[in-house]
Amino acid sequence: MNKQELIKKIAQDSHRTDTSAAIALQIVLDAITDTLASGDDVKLVGFGTFKARPQPARIARNPKTGDEIEVPAKHRVSFVAGKSMKETVSV
The missing domain is CATH 4.10.520.10 (IHF-like DNA-binding proteins)
Known part of the structure; x- marks a missing residue:
């Protein structure tokens, strides 16, 4: 599964648009990245x-x-x- 397929799966399971699912996924990935970069x-x-x-x-x-x-x-x-x-x- 690639990122686009994951976005479509999130959108389908949460009854949201692909755009809002992509935004939500990016927010989660950014939060994980920022937390790791800070040493936590x-x-x-x-x-x-x-x-x-x-x-x-x-x-x-x-x-x-x-x-x-x-x-x-x-x-x-x-x-x-x-x-x-x-x-x-x-x-």
């Missing part, structure tokens, strides 16, 4: 938890030339599925 976790009980975890700087190799390059430290987003989601998906 997003916990949705029954669904899962989004976390921004630090990844330290490291040395990597350019596969084409073999030269070492430094990869700077950054944050990675991770998602841990909640119990309800795990049970539903694994059936």
